[in-house]
Amino acid sequence: QVQLVESGGGVVQPGRSLRLSCAVSGFTFSTYAIHWVRQAPGKGLEWVSVISYDGMNKYYADSVKGRFTISRDNSKNTLYLQMNSLRPEDAAVYYCARAKGSYRTSFDYWGQGTLITVSS
Amino acid sequence: DIQMTQSPSTLSASVGDRVTITCRASQSISDWLAWYQQKPGKAPNLLIYKASTLETGVPSRFSGSGSGTEFTLTISSLQPDDFATYYCQQYNSLYTFGQGTKLEIK
Numbered sequence: 001q002v003q004l005v006e007s008g009g010g011v012v013q014p015g016r017s018l019r020l021s022c023a024v025s026g027f028t029f030s031t032y033a034i035h036w037v038r039q040a041p042g043k044g045l046e047w048v049s050v051i052s053y054d055g056m057n058k059y060y061a062d063s064v065k066g067r068f069t070i071s072r073d074n075s076k077n078t079l080y081l082q083m084n085s086l087r088p089e090d091a092a093v094y095y096c097a098r099a100k101g102s103y104r105t106s107f108d109y110w111g112q113g114t115l116i117t118v119s120s
Numbered sequence: 121d122i123q124m125t126q127s128p129s130t131l132s133a134s135v136g137d138r139v140t141i142t143c144r145a146s147q148s149i150s151d152w153l154a155w156y157q158q159k160p161g162k163a164p165n166l167l168i169y170k171a172s173t174l175e176t177g178v179p180s181r182f183s184g185s186g187s188g189t190e191f192t193l194t195i196s197s198l199q200p201d202d203f204a205t206y207y208c209q210q211y212n213s214l215y216t217f218g219q220g221t222k223l224e225i226k
């Protein structure tokens with residue numbers, strides 16, 4: 001069955017860096033775009049970033065542009081999110097989610113999320 | 121950027137009720153809209169995409185409608201498992217979620 005499993009969360013000081021991973025199984029990873037979505041405690045969902053199936057196209061929310069970098073390793077079935085210059089407002093549960101289709105598409109499978117706490 | 125506004129923010133209803141949640145886009149998004157259900161501590165679950173297409177495995181009591189800037193999610197007869205938070209999402213231009221509607225037991 002389709003599975004996405006995030007890891008790499010934890011407590012980090014403001015200004016520091018962290019890298020999240022999303023390991024997938026149950027589908028052909030190299031043919032799907034994958035997203036990162038976050039949810040601050042008690043708040044709504046915020047889209048963060050997306051990477052195309054081949055890694056050639058990447059898009060970011062304005063709130064993370066220039067600080068976060070999305071990447072993927074199709075040989076390892078793994079998605080990454082490198083987060084630099086972390087701010088308190090970046091604290092959230094981070095989900096990876098599969099794009100349902102190839103263009104203009106919703107998200108049909110989600111991981112369970114990994115929690116990032118940004119605090120000194 | 122496209123903004124998505126849901127109403128109401130909170131909705132109290134009883135088992136068996138018919139409920140409707142509204143989502144408005146700040147500009148036309150055609151029918152590039154999805155609805156998700158989220159329960160506490162869990163990831164969101166896709167219910168409807170392309171405004172009105174039911175995702176596989178989702179009960180038929182859920183339905184979606186609308187196009188352009190105004191959309192609705194309707195649950196025809198509330199079941200105990202339906203009490204959750206619901207989000208709309210536009211994917212016409214990048215991606216934006218509504219602020220959520222919490223469906224509570226009356």
